[in-house]
Amino acid sequence: MSKIHRIAPSILSADFARLGEEVKNVIASGADWIHFDVMDNHYVPNLTFGPMVCAALKPHAKTPAGQAVPIDVHLMVQPVDALAQAFAEAGADYISFHPEASGHVHRSVQAIKAKGCKAGLVFNPASPMDVLDWVIDDIDLILIMSVNPGFGGQSFIDSALRKIEQARKRIDASGKDIRLEVDGGIKTDNIARVAAAGADTFVAGSAIFGKTDYKAVIDAMRAALATRAS
Numbered sequence: 001m002s003k004i005h006r007i008a009p010s011i012l013s014a015d016f017a018r019l020g021e022e023v024k025n026v027i028a029s030g031a032d033w034i035h036f037d038v039m040d041n042h043y044v045p046n047l048t049f050g051p052m053v054c055a056a057l058k059p060h061a062k063t064p065a066g067q068a069v070p071i072d073v074h075l076m077v078q079p080v081d082a083l084a085q086a087f088a089e090a091g092a093d094y095i096s097f098h099p100e101a102s103g104h105v106h107r108s109v110q111a112i113k114a115k116g117c118k119a120g121l122v123f124n125p126a127s128p129m130d131v132l133d134w135v136i137d138d139i140d141l142i143l144i145m146s147v148n149p150g151f152g153g154q155s156f157i158d159s160a161l162r163k164i165e166q167a168r169k170r171i172d173a174s175g176k177d178i179r180l181e182v183d184g185g186i187k188t189d190n191i192a193r194v195a196a197a198g199a200d201t202f203v204a205g206s207a208i209f210g211k212t213d214y215k216a217v218i219d220a221m222r223a224a225l226a227t228r229a230s
């Protein structure tokens with residue numbers, strides 16, 4: 001299991017009127033990645049932002065020292081391929097999609113990788129993970145949804161812990177360097193349990209952007225992870 005934890009604040013919960021400033025502030029507060037929840041009002045019942053927003057925020061996704069911070073794009077869209085290509089061209093580093101939203105999962109994965117991005121698959125709370133039997137050698141990330149996709153601010157679904165454990169077993173058996181990310185209801189008081197189940201990357205939206213002191217929240221999450229690891 002990876003000992004390197006990543007905290008990826010979701011800008012879905014940020015102040016849309018000042019996104020560039022929000023991205024800079026949360027990175028300065030210790031964020032490792034910037035997470036984009038892309039919704040199309042078709043695959044999920046909500047509409048968020050497209051590749052132009054990603055391109056506009058890319059210059060802001062840097063540490064105070066100027067080091068680039070990965071942009072992690074979660075596509076909740078159907079079909080997948082055209083928007084995946086557009087986000088790759090807009091500067092995304094990771095692009096993940098839901099297998100059921102693609103007519104040809106392997107082709108979609110390869111198309112993302114051909115654009116120089118890392119590719120991931122996303123699994124909803126009730127979605128089986130059988131597709132991993134056929135593509136786990138080709139992907140870089142598995143994202144487990146611990147809420148139903150479409151809206152921020154939802155509560156963590158406890159049954160996701162079993163799915164995280166199953167995904168971790170598959171990753172370990174593959175011997176591949178694959179990140180295991182979890183999205184939905186992640187907070188300071190449950191992040192250690194999620195890590196114990198096998199996750200190494202944590203998406204948090206309202207838990208961070210819903211507070212006035214982003215650094216205090218991120219520091220508290222890291223402290224909870226360190227307690228679990230010790």
